[in-house]
Amino acid sequence: MQALTNRVKVVERKPMSLWERLYIPAILKGMAITFSHIFKKKPTINYPEKKRPFSPVFRGLQILNRDEEGRENCTACGLCAVACPAEAITMEAAERAPGEEHLYREEKYAAKYEINMLRCIFCGLCEEACPKDAIYLSETFTPADYQRKQFIYNKTDLLIPHPQEDPEAYKKALGNRAKNQTVN
């Protein structure tokens, strides 16, 4: 039969020679390769003691952002949900009542906001669509869990810590890539 490519390697099926039948040389050759690795640099990283740095374009778990005063940026405009190719985002809006000005940035806010992490494909289109810098993909990934229902992330799971009450956690959650100013 004519070979389709020139990379075809015909398998030889002739009987083994005496040297091959001895096995010992082949074993020694294999062990030499094994032991040589002891002196080479170890590529394994001992997770979770040591962590690999993420790539600068890594897209991880979503975070709902707050402004410097700790007010939620999200106005439930629905652009993230309509941009989402996996249809993972759902929300319900409410009007800001008098006395809630310190909680929400604008007169409308997301009373309910959910991301179904089982559906999310971390494409980052929600971040791109957001006109208020309210959602962005952070530098951590979604933690594993035993139950599916834990993957329906609501606002308590997604909101960034308060920048004035817990500035350290806020900074950590913000990461290095977050834009420094919020867009009005």
Add this chain to the structure above:
Amino acid sequence: MAEEVKKETPAAFKVTIDNITIDVAPGTTILNAARSIGGDVAPPAMCYYSKLEGSGGKCRTCLVEVAAGSTADPRPMPKLVASCRTTVMDGMIVKNITSEKVTDARNGVVEFLLINHPLDCPICDQAGECHLQDLGYEHGKEGTRYQFARRTFKREDIGPYIQLHMTRCILCYRCTYVADQITNKRVHGIVDRGDHAAISTYISRAVDNDFSGNMIDVCPVGALTDRTFRFKNRVWFTKPVDAHRDCENPECCGKATLWLRGEEVFRVTARKDQWGEVQSFDGKPGWICNTCRFDKKETKDWTIEGQTLVARHSVIGANKYKKLEMPAETIKEVMNGRDPKLMMNIHNVSEVNNPNIQLSEIEGPAHSEDFNRSAEHVAGEGESTQWGMKK
């Protein structure tokens, strides 16, 4: 003295718009002639409304270039003309999208319209069906050159159903024509002049006429919005269906578009045609009364005819599937008659679209207490066993 030959007016005028020649009746405006061609040739209009007499001539977005006035006088018109107010002449040659001058002028007009517009589209309920949004998308610049303080107004409730955001208004006067021509008692209009001009009611008198809701439909921007729909949902997450009912009001056409979310009717509007205007039925504009618009918010009040056709480019059509054919379920057959075990029912876990919170039944916009109250309510309820699932 040379005898002037007075020709009779021909029955139809030949007019060429963007190299397309059509015959229209004398007295037709350029805009309507262009609309009869359709497509991109029709200039955009923010203030002209074919169903409202006297409308037009205010926003200047429909400017076109007249390259030849008529066969008798083929000189071009010196300036761009508002096509909604200029009638055609026989042999007129009009340039709309083929003219660079027009595009340039239109970009300028959009920039002017946006000078005082707040660009709060993420909050505005009109977003998604806003004509200014479409216009800005096609002709607008990304930034603004305006550096002064924008004029701002306080939000105002005119009547129990309509909310006025004067900051968003572009002063097209359409709603005042509605008040003049459709309702029998006009209680609102434009007060003050120039930069201070504002739509208002006479000393905050409520607009309570039976057809006042139609000014929401004619408003090209989000200045007049439905208070019963305020912040309930984004228009593109609601599903528009055509429906009708026998309205007791003889003036009301009873044909409307319902904007549904599941079984809930979030909003009722008049049916719109391809130009964003109220559709005509039997030659009469299909205005609907306030009872149909604001009070009949249950599907059982209406006879649903089917899904409304949404323009392809519109965001309202996003994630809506006109024809969804579900494949036949074969798992049960394969598993010897055993039902598949569902790992999770999203309705048991999700707090959004909670069946105990009927947003359509709340009169105005929802507030935090609406959601908190029902959260307690839900906690006391038993688990849903619709899918035979345990939480």
